[in-house]
Amino acid sequence: MLDIPVLISGGGPVGLTASLLLSRHGVRSLLVERHPSTALTPKARGINARTMEVFRQCGIDTAIRDAGLAEGRLGLIVWAESLAGNEIERRVPGRATAKNMAATPVRNCLCAQDDLEPVIRRFAEQAGGPGALRFNTELTSFSQRPGAVTGKLTDRTTGEETPFTARYLIAAEGAQSRVRRALDVKMTGEEKVYDSVNILFHADLTQWVEHRPAALYFVEQEDLRATFLTINGRDRWGFLIHSPKKFGWQPQDFTPEFCAALIRKGAGVPDLAVSVLAVSPWEASAIVADNYRVGDVFLAGDAAHEMPPTGGFGLNTGVQDVHNLAWKIAAVISGKADGSLLDSYHAERQPFGRIITENSLANALSMGRNARQSKVLPRREFLNEQGLIFGACYQSTAVVPDGTPPVVVDDPVTDYVPSARPGSRAPHVWLTRSNEQISTIDLFGPHFVLLAGTDGEAWRRAAQAIGPSWPPLLAFTVGKDGDLGDPDGNWHHAYGVDTDGAVLVRPDGHVAWRSRSGASSPLDVLRTALDHLFGRMPAMA
Structure with missing residues (x-):
């Protein structure tokens, strides 16, 4: 009998990333994949900049770039009667404009799935240790009881069955997910x-x-x-x-x-x-699961949302699903968070998955994919979806609102305005540490991060006073004479705080809490915020 904290069913990019992230959070998992090895065909190719930020935080972005197409080998989208014939139009994708590229320290990457998966697999095996990944092994049955998922794994070569017990199951099996069907989850769209x-x-x-x-x-x-x-x-x-x-x-x-x-x-x-x-x-x-969580089973990637490839969001949305989920599972397994924290996975990712799927379909229909038409150019949003890539702003119990209104943009699909409003992706700002240039994005990973202003030493001391926790809580002051230099003077404006304010960022890089200015008892304020985030108190209004 195998007894494991988390079973991951599916060894594509989403399942492999889930394995790697859980290991980085100190959670033991077992990944099973029915095929004998990683993908044999390219399948998905485009990795957008937000997903590359995730891979950067995992320390594998360079290896992925090395496995993919070299930078400079892309840059255009071309329409033509044939490769050797008349060219109809060429465009530079909106994602590649200087303004949009300035929103992140990384660049998107083209790496075919059969080149990508071996890279993630290598790092996941190193992080998880011997036996953490089992290929040619299939989840053939499962059931749930309070506090456990039980079932059988089957070796597809020998037919040998192995019973297992897991605290949680992540189904990352793709569009034909056996787990999703067994749970009878409705797909809408x-x-x-x-x-x-x-x-x-x-x-x-x-x-x-x-x-x-x-x-x-x-x-x-x-x-x-x-x-x-x-x-x-x-x-x-x-x-x-x-x-x-x-x-x-x-x-x-x-x-x-x-x-x-x-x-x-x-x-x-x-x-x-x-x-x-x-x-x-x-x-x-273009269909999305009505529920991303059923008991102790979570759907991720194409098991949760199946979308047309126009825009290249499928793989990216799946990787970002497990980026959102892994730290929450780790917080609950560690005993630091109430199990209700896991409800925020559906609350945050399902509405976003629906929006991404609807826009992928709109891209496809604008190009006449369901009709016999020629020379149909796509809508202007196609490959210009900066707002969808970076603009997700979550509303859930895993976010403490600060009363500020949402950022208003002309087009939430194409437009992205950096904001540290709770729920948003923490903005990229170039800082310095020991004379080395780093991005705020580089500070985030398997821990919470508190960033305080130049006069926010009290916030840093409060974070340190909370003591050992899960995940580790790192604290920095930003500005002149702080832990992190702000040579361009952009951080306070980008994060919307005064010099004595502070921001708390989750392990997935989204802002959890923000105080524009100081507080009379920063330790109590910060403890209360963490208690709410981890479900240890009633949710804040």
Whole structure:
């Protein structure tokens, strides 16, 4: 009988990240994955800047960049009649503008999923120790009783069954989640909106792309609508056929020979040497689970939300799901938080997942994905969703409101205004520590962080007086003669506090609590805030 604090079902990017994060929080877990190894095909490719911040906090962002496409090999989105034919339009994604890039210390990254997963797996195995990850092993049955999830794991090679008991179960199994179906969780939204076929192939396209490096090359013809998906920018590509049934094609029609012919047509090069490696028909849905938590079972990633890939939010939303969840599980398992803290996972992530899914669908429909139309350019929000990437502002018992109004923007999809209003992602500001430039983002990780102003020494002493806790509570003063220098003088304005104010940031980088100025008894104020955050007192209004 296995007895483990957390069982993770699913070994894709979401499950692997959950394993790594739990280890960083000091929580033992077991990940099981039914396949013998990590992904064999590219699947998702785009990692947005917010997710790269998560990987930076885990110390794996450099390894992921090394595994992905080198910076400078992207930059454009291109529409053309064919790669060798007339170009219709090219755009620089709004995410790449100087203003938007200044919101974060990192850059987005293109790293195909079959290159990404081995990197996260390596770090998760190092952090979790021997036996923390079991591939070729499937969760085949489970049930819940108060305080435990029990069931069986099955070795897919030998058929051997192993019973287990876990305190919590994270289902990160993808869109066909067996756990979600067993729980009978309702999915709300639009199913099977349009069909597609993914083709993975080898061909040297260098001469048609090197002068205009792009992540996506959309092919717009009357009898073919498709996208060349950049993987290594040279000879490894994806070719995505849009709405094939609208053109009279069925999944069985996509033989290697037929696929090669379509690739040549899309390239506009009749004699192009093509080697088809894999073909995968699929249908896009835009559906979100009504409940992310059922008892002691949590849904994450595509098990919780299935969305069209237009905008590249699927993998990113899933990684950010477990970034939100892992520290909360650790706080409860450590005994420092009440189990009610875990309800905030659904309260924070499900509304956000719904918004992301709706906008991914809007992107797809604006491009005519469910119709036989050519030369249909997307809505202006496509790849310009800065507000969705950075602008999530949570409302839950894991946030202590400070009475300030929400930030108002013209378009919450495209516009992002940095704010330290409780619930928001803590803004990026360049600071200095021991003459080294660091971002505020670099301060966050497997701990809470208190940042106080130049005259906020009383807040720092209060944090230190609270003593050992879970997670560790680190405290810094910011400004002249503080622990952290503020050479540009931006921190107080960005975080909305006076020189004697303070901000408390959660391990997932979202602001938990803020006091604009000082307090007569900062120790009592800070203790009360933590008690509310951890569910040890009734929620603040």
